[in-house]
Amino acid sequence: MTSARAVILSDLETGPELVSVTVDPPRAGEVHVRMAASGICGSDLHLVHGRSNVTFLPAVLGHEGAGVVEEVGPGVTTLQPGDHVVVAMSAPCGSCGPCSRLQPHLCESADRGLQVRGLMPDGTSRVHRDGSPLHPFVGCGTLAEHLVVPEGQLIQVPDDVPLELAALTACGVITGLGAVFNIAEVRPGHTVLVVGCGGVGLSVVQGCRISGAARIVAVDANPARLAVAGRAGATDLVDASNEDMSEAVARLVPGGVDVAFEVVGSAALVGELFDLVRPGGTCVATASYPPGSELSIKPQSLFWDRRLRGCVAGNSIPRRDIPKIMRLYQRGALDLELLAGERWTLDSVLDAFAAAEQGRVPRAVVTM
Template identity: 45%
Template sequence: MSTLSARALVLEEPGTAPVLAEIEVLDPGTGEVRVKVAASGVCGTDGHAIEGTHPLPYRPVVLGHEGAGVVESVGEGVTGLKPGDHVVCALAVPCGTCRQCRRGLSEHCNSPARRKAMSGVRADGSTRLRYRGEPAYPFFGVGTLAEYTTLRQEQAIRIDESLPLDEFSLAGCGVVTGYGAVLNIAGVQPGDTVVVVGAGGVGVNVVQAARAAGATTVVAVDGLPAKLDLARKFGATHVIDASADVAAELAAIEPDGADVVFEVVGKPELLAMCLGLTRVGGACVMVGIPPMGSQLSFDAFTLSANRRVLGCRGGAVVPARDIDRLVALYRGGNLNLADLIGQRIELDDVFGALDSLGRSAFARSVVVF
């Protein structure tokens, strides 16, 4: 093995423009694999990092966190993976040893090891990437907007070679977050009424997951007509323009309100509205990531009717478990990945994709290497 050079999208400081540059990808260490990235989604959270609304404790950062590729080489101690294996790059890998993990609640792991890994730092404080001769840190521990990256073996979830890597690149974040919000957090049941506020890349996955879980009424709310059309394609039974009186529109569909409302925009000011759309005993799930330091404001009396406000950290995902579930749903015809991809682009075109985040008529741009 030897150190590889790779083109990558690098963010030197939040609030500045990222650059396409050469990085060095070091040999995988013990328990690590080096992956030749086949495809990477361009997600809104990449945009938040660039804007400075998503915290970046270590910099510079190699952006990208939705990816899939082929194992190029493996380090010592790697079991279950070999060069040539096709993998999805996963973000939130539990440590396996903290109190939550030992209690069987690994989706709630919050150990220092997991927090470091999510910041792109290995257990010993180092990183396998170099930019201009200095350490660089993979976004969310994966850094998939690069030709190569190095992962912990637990972050490389093997999938069958017959599955399309460009489509399954999205499984690492947007798809699994949407499905996790529905199945792991909210526990949507057959017959439920669900409202999804925000029909972007994650929102439409909430829509299709809710339908797969048996929800009979799924209402999508968005301010862009193209996003409402997209939500219909993914199974929304009704749509509401966000500029309308959403509560009145929902009351005409379901007078008692929704069993579950998902806020998938990341705007704290929307929570009061979302909570008001729930029925007695209903739940509001915050899937969107609000800016650090933002505050919530709503009438606390609303909660006296057994309503719940639920957080959602990446869909409470355990990658080895949940990505396998996505594969099963895909093979069973219950997971539409192809229509999530609005455009396949080269790495040189990534700036246009970043500029259109939140405004495009489709769910995702995918960089294909």
């Protein structure tokens, strides 16, 4: 058993807390990782504010992390101590209906169902506080010094990629780039609209730049984040705190954009964006939306063959996509440092949460 510190959420009133936990040794097919870094994603903030109900409480926060393999359980063949790994949000089973239909991002295995609730495939947890189980958020719980996950959830990354940058690929980057490459299929010359420039939206902007989009209109209500969007490749910036978004976009791109990405998490904005897409164009609801919220779009807008697409972590397959993302980073096409900005230690994790809430950094990164 290993003692560790972890950031947990027991109830919404108390909020995130840094506490001591114990982590069990890895069982068959499992791996113990000494964590190096974790980002704080908008989805962690949704959990903290009661806007998400996927994982049981008390939960270990964080789902965007990387570290070094400490110990492998019996039967683990693909990893060994010392390997650098990213903790992936999914490990498709390969044999369920969606996996058989070559849609592993929709894997509906029992293991995945347990994972998102914060349980291992055997229905138990490897992390405890005072003897009671804690539930790693979406099966990750990366805001911790140590964790144990199934082997399939770990993607090895090159040793020379800083782990605090590799961590960001697990959620924000894979979702943003996946929305561009796997869902919208942005083409050279396209005109795109990206609303919301947090870690996910800034990754969408970079994916559009990499895909050769001719015009990238970025919108945010936070001027500091908009400035980063400009550095990430946006060609036009709209400050939603003092401009009407629809008017500004209609003026910039009169015929509508080829693709619009909603990356805030507002159903009302998805409806508004749908009308800013050209006939035949695509709107990608890239964020997560509060349970129970409803979407309203005009059937007349739909008539003109506009498409509305959902997005589950960029419809990505971590084992395929994280190595691709690493190659984009290594050849200088993808700027991960631009996303990371300032780092916090675990001792000051509550300041990191405050910075993430206030949008003071593109992505708050906590190093262990």
